[in-house]
Amino acid sequence: MVVKVETINNLTYHHSIMYITMSRKKIEQYGVIKRSLKGELTVEDVSNLISLSERHVYRLRAEVKKEGPKALVHKNKGKESNNKVQEKTRKKIVGFFDNKKHQDFKPGFTAEKLKENHHVHRSSETIRKIMIEEGIWKPKTKKTVDYRSRRKRKGHYGEMIQFDGSYHDWFEKGKKCCLLAGVDDSTGIIVHARFVKNENLQDISFYWNEYFLSHGKPFSIYLDKFSTYYNNLTENKKENLTQFQRMMKETDVKPIVAHSPQAKGRVERLFNTLQDRLIKEMRLKNIFTEEKANRYLVEEFLPEFNEKYGKAPLEKGNFHKKVSKEEKSLLPVILSKQSERLVQNDFCIRFKSRTFQLTKKQPSTVRKKERIIVEERMDGSMRIRLGDKYLNYKEIPPERESFLSEKDVPWILPANTKKENKKVEARVN
Numbered sequence: 001m002v003v004k005v006e007t008i009n010n011l012t013y014h015h016s017i018m019y020i021t022m023s024r025k026k027i028e029q030y031g032v033i034k035r036s037l038k039g040e041l042t043v044e045d046v047s048n049l050i051s052l053s054e055r056h057v058y059r060l061r062a063e064v065k066k067e068g069p070k071a072l073v074h075k076n077k078g079k080e081s082n083n084k085v086q087e088k089t090r091k092k093i094v095g096f097f098d099n100k101k102h103q104d105f106k107p108g109f110t111a112e113k114l115k116e117n118h119h120v121h122r123s124s125e126t127i128r129k130i131m132i133e134e135g136i137w138k139p140k141t142k143k144t145v146d147y148r149s150r151r152k153r154k155g156h157y158g159e160m161i162q163f164d165g166s167y168h169d170w171f172e173k174g175k176k177c178c179l180l181a182g183v184d185d186s187t188g189i190i191v192h193a194r195f196v197k198n199e200n201l202q203d204i205s206f207y208w209n210e211y212f213l214s215h216g217k218p219f220s221i222y223l224d225k226f227s228t229y230y231n232n233l234t235e236n237k238k239e240n241l242t243q244f245q246r247m248m249k250e251t252d253v254k255p256i257v258a259h260s261p262q263a264k265g266r267v268e269r270l271f272n273t274l275q276d277r278l279i280k281e282m283r284l285k286n287i288f289t290e291e292k293a294n295r296y297l298v299e300e301f302l303p304e305f306n307e308k309y310g311k312a313p314l315e316k317g318n319f320h321k322k323v324s325k326e327e328k329s330l331l332p333v334i335l336s337k338q339s340e341r342l343v344q345n346d347f348c349i350r351f352k353s354r355t356f357q358l359t360k361k362q363p364s365t366v367r368k369k370e371r372i373i374v375e376e377r378m379d380g381s382m383r384i385r386l387g388d389k390y391l392n393y394k395e396i397p398p399e400r401e402s403f404l405s406e407k408d409v410p411w412i413l414p415a416n417t418k419k420e421n422k423k424v425e426a427r428v429n
Contacts, residue, residue, distance in 0.1 A: 026072045033064050153186050158319035160185040161218045162267035165199040171288045180207045183267045189310040193297050195290040201243055205335040206378050216320030220254040222264050230257050243337050250334045337376040355396045364389035366413040
């Protein structure tokens with residue numbers, strides 16, 4: 001309210017002037033209703049012009065006639081909202097960040113923890129506004145990117161698993177380790193996850209061994225062009241499969257290669273989320289080792305995370321294939337790193353700068369220049385195989401190596417009897 005003072009013929013007049021803020025729409029409504037009150041427009045005309053019922057127009061005419069343009073302004077305008085955060089609650093929210101463990105929490109995660117641990121029930125948007133006002137949170141500006149259309153989700157659970165590894169300082173010790181995770185494309189749930197030292201073949205084999213035994217074999221796996229998974233050689237050499245490609249071929253799982261990180265965006269976005277939420281959850285629970293973290297993932301975090309963020313698949317049915325008893329017994333063989341070597345003339349095998357002597361008694365006939373397979377198992381053990389038979393061997397220390405002439409060595413090591421074979425196979429297995 002503003003008081004205007006005006007002097008005319010030595011007489012002072014006081015005029016009260018009220019300034020009302022109105023939207024363009026309300027100004028147009030006021031002009032039409034004013035014309036109606038002057039008799040220039042009928043109630044029916046006003047109803048059509050401002051898209052209101054005739055009954056509503058009669059009510060507005062009566063209010064405008066009594067109060068003027070103020071009648072069209074909402075009565076709560078200028079008043080404090082009933083939902084305004086009380087000062088006591090606001091101080092509680094701001095005080096939440098006094099704890100060093102909470103200083104990097106984002107608005108959504110903060111809202112969850114305030115509700116869970118401090119009984120403060122406020123939306124993440126309200127928390128976000130308070131954090132911005134207090135200088136705790138700085139909103140990020142979106143960068144312009146090239147247009148990409150989103151690929152439609154697969155229809156069935158287990159039809160495609162997006163798989164990748166993320167190196168990060170997961171335990172906040174200044175040392176990075178790797179989190180391997182597989183996300184179901186149809187539901188968005190984390191089917192399996194595991195902390196490992198590196199994204200090497202041994203740890204990946206161990207991951208998929210756990211996956212197959214717990215969930216079965218998925219129809220396909222979507223992954224990147226990391227050299228462990230994909231042969232990046234020229235076209236004419238693509239018949240040389242990587243160890244991982246061989247493993248998937250033998251387990252009848254189809255690996256699909258993504259040509260960009262955006263193509264497997266669901267697992268990429270998942271790691272961004274986990275680098276925020278999972279780290280803070282483990283910090284609050286004082287989890288700083290791989291062993292405890294892997295147990296926490298299986299027992300608590302994954303079930304809660306999947307229940308909260310998982311979606312129902314478009315189609316019913318599970319595309320995971322069950323692992324038979326025979327397949328379970330073969331998994332250590334299939335998921336081992338397999339290297340081909342040549343039997344030398346003295347029936348020795350050179351592997352990783354080590355020498356292994358084949359013993360005289362073998363379950364299968366072994367000839368010189370025979371091509372055999374060396375298996376490096378997930379548990380760190382090593383086996384030497386010819387066909388489907390595992391050979392007996394012993395390692396020769398470097399200082400005791402002796403190279404025999406061809407005259408002193410037979411051309412073949414004959415197989416044992418059937419009875420002896422059974423004993424050998426039992427001991428090897």
